Amino acid sequence: xxxxxQSPKYLFRKEGQNVTLSCxxxxxxxxxxxxxxxxxxxxxxxxxxxxxxDFQKGDIAEGYSVSREKKESFPLTVTSAQKxxxxxxxxxxxxxxxxxxxxxxxxxxxxx
Amino acid sequence: AQSVTQLDSQVPxxxxxxxxxxxxxxxxxxxxxxxxxxxxxxxLQLLLKYxxxxxxxxxxNGFEAEFNKSQTSFHLRKPSxxxxxxxxxxxxxxxxxxxxxxTFGTGTKLQVIP
Numbered sequence: 001x002x003x004x005x006q007s008p009k010y011l012f013r014k015e016g017q018n019v020t021l022s023c024x025x026x027x028x029x030x031x032x033x034x035x036x037x038x039x040x041x042x043x044x045x046x047x048x049x050x051x052x053x054d055f056q057k058g059d060i061a062e063g064y065s066v067s068r069e070k071k072e073s074f075p076l077t078v079t080s081a082q083k084x085x086x087x088x089x090x091x092x093x094x095x096x097x098x099x100x101x102x103x104x105x106x107x108x109x110x111x112x
Numbered sequence: 113a114q115s116v117t118q119l120d121s122q123v124p125x126x127x128x129x130x131x132x133x134x135x136x137x138x139x140x141x142x143x144x145x146x147x148x149x150x151x152x153x154x155x156l157q158l159l160l161k162y163x164x165x166x167x168x169x170x171x172x173n174g175f176e177a178e179f180n181k182s183q184t185s186f187h188l189r190k191p192s193x194x195x196x197x198x199x200x201x202x203x204x205x206x207x208x209x210x211x212x213x214x215t216f217g218t219g220t221k222l223q224v225i226p
Contacts, residue, residue, distance in 0.1 A: 004155075035216075040121065042202065042218040043156075090155055099144050099163060099206065101214070103155030 002027045004104035006091050011109045013085075021076045021107045023091035030096045032074040036060060037088040037106075046089075049074055078109065085111045114139040116205050116217035124223045125193055133188040133220045135177075135203030145186040146204040146214070147177055156202060162186065163208070173197075198224045 004025045013019045025032065031050045035043040045058030049068040063082025068074055078085045088108050092101040115138045125131045137143060144163050148156040160171040167179040177188045186203060203217040 006155075009153075040218055043216040045213070092155075100146060100158040100161050101148075101156070103148075103157070105155045106153070108153070 004091055004093055004102055006089075006104035006107050009105065009107060011107055013109070013111050015111055016080045018077055018079050019085075019109065021078070021089055021091075021109070023074045023076065023104060024072055025074075025091075025093045025102075025104075026072060027093055027095070027102060028071070029093035029102070030071070031094045032068070033092040033094070033101065034058075034064075034066065034074070034076045035090045035092065037090055043090065046076065085109060114141075114143070114205050114207065114213075114215050116203050116215055118203055118217035118220050120220050121218070122221045122223065124225055126225050127195055128192050130191050131189065131193050131197075131222065133201050133203075133222065135186045135188065135217060137184050137186065137203075137205045139184075139205060139207065142208040144206045144208050144212075145177075145179060146206075147171075147175070147186070147188050148202045148204060148216075150200045150202065150219075152199075159188075159201070193222070193224050195224050195226060197222060 007022045033048045034046040044060050046064050047066040049055035065077045090106045091104040117136045146161045147159040149159045150156045160169045162169050162179045170176045175190045200219045200221045202219045206212040206214040
């Protein structure tokens with residue numbers, strides 16, 4: 001079945017360490033997105049990519065970086081510059097011409 | 113700029129009772145509207161969407177939402193809820209015509225009481 005795979009589901013890191021969250025899709029969708037979810041704040045857009053080798057900052061890109069070398073993959077790196085990285089991270093994709101997202105099951109990052 | 117307001121952070125309702133989850137939006141352009149559902153520790157799933165045409169849209173599991181342009185609302189309703197409907201529901205808005213940024217509301221937790 002087609003879908004979005006996020007791994008790992010739970011991730012623990014020490015403060016000051018960079019960490020990379022994986023997002024892989026086999027839906028042949030062009031556009032991919034990273035959102036951060038915090039309790040009571042809804043979803044906030046970190047980065048998005050509408051085509052391979054191109055990506056744009058969202059509303060809260062500071063302290064994060066991404067790459068889009070393959071259509072299927074859109075990894076997110078949470079750097080040590082992100083002041084409050086503990087959150088639930090969601091990856092999503094969307095086919096060109098459609099207006100609803102398909103989401104992955106998320107990665108819960110805890111920084112201690 | 114656009115925004116979405118979900119005034120109710122939590123809505124408790126007894127099983128088999130009707131429910132309405134409220135969503136109001138603000139936008140200076142024509143909009144597309146969405147409802148997503150999130151079960152604990154999972155991603156969001158698209159429940160239904162309004163793009164154009166009939167202002168009443170329905171999902172396969174009995175939910176419906178009505179686009180009301182004059183009241184800038186897109187409330188989600190179900191005439192009889194089930195325990196399995198317990199989840200968090202997010203309203204979202206984007207501008208219409210080509211890809212536009214999607215803005216999500218802060219979510220409403222629906223708790224169905226047996």
